[in-house]
Amino acid sequence: MINRTNQHVPNIGLGTYNMSPEEAEKMTYESIMYGYRHIDTAAVYRNEEAVGIGLKKAMTELNLNRENIFVTTKLWPGGLMKVDRVKNFEGVIKSFEKSLFKLGLDYIDLYLIHSPHARKKRIEQWQALIDIKERGKVKHIGVSNWGINHLDELIQNNLPLPDANQIELHPWSQKPELVNYLREKHIDIIAYSSLVPLSTWRHKDGENSKKTTELQSISESQDSPFKQLSIKYNVTEAQFLLKWALELGYSILPKSIELNRMEENYNLDFSISEIDMDYIETLDRGGSITWEYGDPLEVI
Ligand SMILES: NC(=O)c1ccc[n+]([C@@H]2O[C@H](COP(=O)([O-])OP(=O)(O)OC[C@H]3O[C@@H](n4cnc5c(N)ncnc54)[C@H](OP(=O)(O)O)[C@@H]3O)[C@@H](O)[C@H]2O)c1
Numbered sequence: 001m002i003n004r005t006n007q008h009v010p011n012i013g014l015g016t017y018n019m020s021p022e023e024a025e026k027m028t029y030e031s032i033m034y035g036y037r038h039i040d041t042a043a044v045y046r047n048e049e050a051v052g053i054g055l056k057k058a059m060t061e062l063n064l065n066r067e068n069i070f071v072t073t074k075l076w077p078g079g080l081m082k083v084d085r086v087k088n089f090e091g092v093i094k095s096f097e098k099s100l101f102k103l104g105l106d107y108i109d110l111y112l113i114h115s116p117h118a119r120k121k122r123i124e125q126w127q128a129l130i131d132i133k134e135r136g137k138v139k140h141i142g143v144s145n146w147g148i149n150h151l152d153e154l155i156q157n158n159l160p161l162p163d164a165n166q167i168e169l170h171p172w173s174q175k176p177e178l179v180n181y182l183r184e185k186h187i188d189i190i191a192y193s194s195l196v197p198l199s200t201w202r203h204k205d206g207e208n209s210k211k212t213t214e215l216q217s218i219s220e221s222q223d224s225p226f227k228q229l230s231i232k233y234n235v236t237e238a239q240f241l242l243k244w245a246l247e248l249g250y251s252i253l254p255k256s257i258e259l260n261r262m263e264e265n266y267n268l269d270f271s272i273s274e275i276d277m278d279y280i281e282t283l284d285r286g287g288s289i290t291w292e293y294g295d296p297l298e299v300i
Pocket of ligand 1: 014015016017018040041114144145166167191192193194195196198200201202203236238239253254255256257258261262264265290
C-alpha cells in the first residue's frame with residue numbers, strides 16, 4: 001500500500017458544492033467548531049461570502065489564527081459552453097480578487113483552476129496563478145480535473161507544475177494512470193465525490209450528476225460491497241469510502257448539510273487491510289460520474 005501523504009493540503013476538508021449560502025455559512029461554522037480546519041469552495045458555487053462569514057465566526061469563537069485554517073477556492077476558467085466566456089490573464093486576476101474579497105481573507109491557501117475547459121488560454125491562466133502566488137496572495141496554486149495531457153502542456157511550456165490536482169476519485173473511478181503520474185511528479189492528490197457509491201449521494205432534486213439508475217440500484221442493494229465491508233469494519237459506508245481515499249494518501253472533501261454526517265465524516269480512526277484495499281482496486285469502472293456535462297479529463 002502507498003503510504004504517501006500530501007505535502008500541502010490537509011487530509012480532511014469540508015466540501016461545499018450544492019450548499020446554499022445559508023447552508024454553507026452554517027456548515028462552515030459548525031465544521032470548524034467540530035475540528036475541521038480545511039474548507040473547499042469555488043467561485044462557481046456562489047457561496048464564498050457565506051463560507052467567509054461562517055469561518056470568521058468560528059475562528060473568533062475558538063480564538064484561531066489565520067494560519068490554523070486552510071481555505072481552497074477555485075477560478076472558473078470559462079469555456080465549458082459557448083456562452084461561457086474564457087478568462088484571460090486580467091480576467092483571472094479580477095476573478096481571484098473577487099473571491100478573496102468575498103471570503104473576507106487577505107490570502108488564500110490553495111487556488112485552483114477549476115477545469116481544463118479554457119483550452120487555448122490554459123497556459124495564460126496558469127501564468128496568472130503563478131503571478132498571484134509570486135505576489136504572496138496565495139500559498140499554493142493548483143488545478144482541478146486536469147489530466148496528464150493538460151499537465152504535460154505546462155512541462156512543454158517550461159512552467160512549474162501545480163501543487164495539487166483535485167479530481168473525482170472513489171472505488172468506481174480510480175484513475176490509476178493519472179494517480180501514478182501525480183505521485184511521480186509530487187503533485188498533491190485531492191479526491192472529490194468520494195461518496196458516489198452511497199445511495200444517499202446527491203439524491204435530492206436539482207443535484208446533478210451522470211450517476212445512472214443502474215449504479216443507483218447497486219448503491220441501494222444490500223449486496224453492495226461497500227455495505228458489506230462497512231459492516232465488517234463496524235463503520236458507516238460513508239466512513240469506509242472516505243477511509244479508502246485516506247489510505248491511498250488522498251485528501252478528502254466530504255460535503256454534508258447534516259450535522260451528524262459532518263461529524264461522522266471526520267471520524268475515520270480505523271484502517272483498512274491490504275487485502276480489502278486490493279479487492280477494491282478490482283472494482284474500478286473507469287471514467288467519471290460527477291460532471292453532468294461529461295468528463296473534464298477528456299477535454300483536449
Ligand atoms: N473540483 C470539482 O470539479 C469538484 C466536483 C465535485 C465536488 N467537488 C468538491 O468536493 C466536495 C465533495 O464532493 P460532492 O459534493 O460531489 O459529494 P460527496 O461529499 O462525495 O457526497 C455528498 C453527498 O453525500 C451525502 N452524504 C454526505 N455525508 C454522508 C454520510 N455520512 N452518510 C450518508 N450520506 C452522506 C450528502 O447529502 P447531505 O448533504 O444531504 O448530507 C450529499 O448528497 C464538493 O462539495 C466540492 O467541494 C469538486
